[in-house]
Amino acid sequence: MARPVLKWVGGKRRLIEEIIRLFPSDYPERTYHEPFFGGGALFFHLEPIRGSINDVNKRLINFYRVLRDNPDELIEIASKYTYEKDEYYRLRDRFNEGPLEDVEDAAILLYLNKTGFNGLYRVNSKGEYNVPFGKYKSPRIVDVKRIQLASSILKKIEINSERFYSVAKYAKKGDIVYFDPPYLPVSDTSDFTAYSRAGFGYDDHMLLKDTCVELHEKGVLFVQSNSHVQPILDLYEAIDGFRVETVQMNRSINSNASKRGEVNEVLITNMPESC
Structure with missing residues (x-):
């Protein structure tokens, strides 16, 4: 499942x-x-x-399109990110500054989702992602098997925003x-x-x-x-x-x-x- x-x-x-x-x-x-x-x-x-x-949420939909069409690239890029406070805020700034290539945008979104406070997705009035760094023991940022299975299911699905x-x-x-x-x-x-x-x-x-x-x-x-x-x-x-x-x-x-x-x-x- x-x-x-x-x-x-x-x-x-x-x-x-x-x-x-x-x-x-x-x-x-x-x-x-x-x-x-x-x-x-x-x-x-x-x-x-x-x-x-x-x-x-167009960035969320971009994530699912990348997940469906480019799972290997998503895994490769997101696997390079480390769970560190400085890394988090560096990537959050990059996410907000944009625009990014679709795969990088999706990889950073995955990282922020797994390492930000409570897994929130929240933006301010300027549309900037503003969730603070989350404190976890050892967050699993990239679950390869879960990503691959989800990608295979999405192959049959139309994705819209x-x-x-x-x-x-x-x-x-x-x-x-x-x-x-x-x-x-x-x-x-x-x-x-x-x-x-x-x-x-x-x-x-x-x-x-x-x-x-x-x-x-x-x-x-x-x-x-x-x-x-x-x-x-x-x-x-x-x-x-x-x-x-x-x-x-x-x-x-x-x-x-x-x-x-x-x-x-x-x-x-x-x-x-x-x-």
Whole structure:
């Protein structure tokens, strides 16, 4: 079974079985699309035979294209980097100064992801990566087997960097789409969506709802994960053919330690219960 190459805040590793439980039994044979890709925990678990991935973070998408098309060069360059504080800030500066060749950009992103604080991807208002050096005992920057396996899976996949609703152009009747959008915050201080310069507000969630309705009308199956907040429930609970299920997730990242632990989230889907 494949695993994500990058660490990613908001990854769905702990929610995978709950999501798959909603899928039809023949899901391994279906085309799969993921418009908010991030670290791709569900994607790599599923190992789809065909489909598409997408993210608005263009440097992240460049990483996955390099991972798919040039894994050996990615391994070669990233293996030269050392886990040292001075090296980290030197490469972070180079990453920010750019522009870089695609493979070097991807290699530095991999390095920063494995050695930066908490595996965050965060940029400031200028679009500069500003995550500080992370303290680890012995971080594994280049996992050759994981990279090679991920590359082989991606060979069959179209990789895009567009707005999420572009999936409606690709998805066909019977396909499966998984949406993992930046969650509508439970509170004003719980927003961990600053991995790209573009925000994602309530209007975007309304547009996402419209996209789900469009896919439903085309016969495309979807699952969306989101926060358990009243505005999200109000958007979806009254739509014919949709259902909203509450699941518990363990939240390990929060600036307030007392707010870590189990929280309610929702899975929104048009999958028939008989699936």
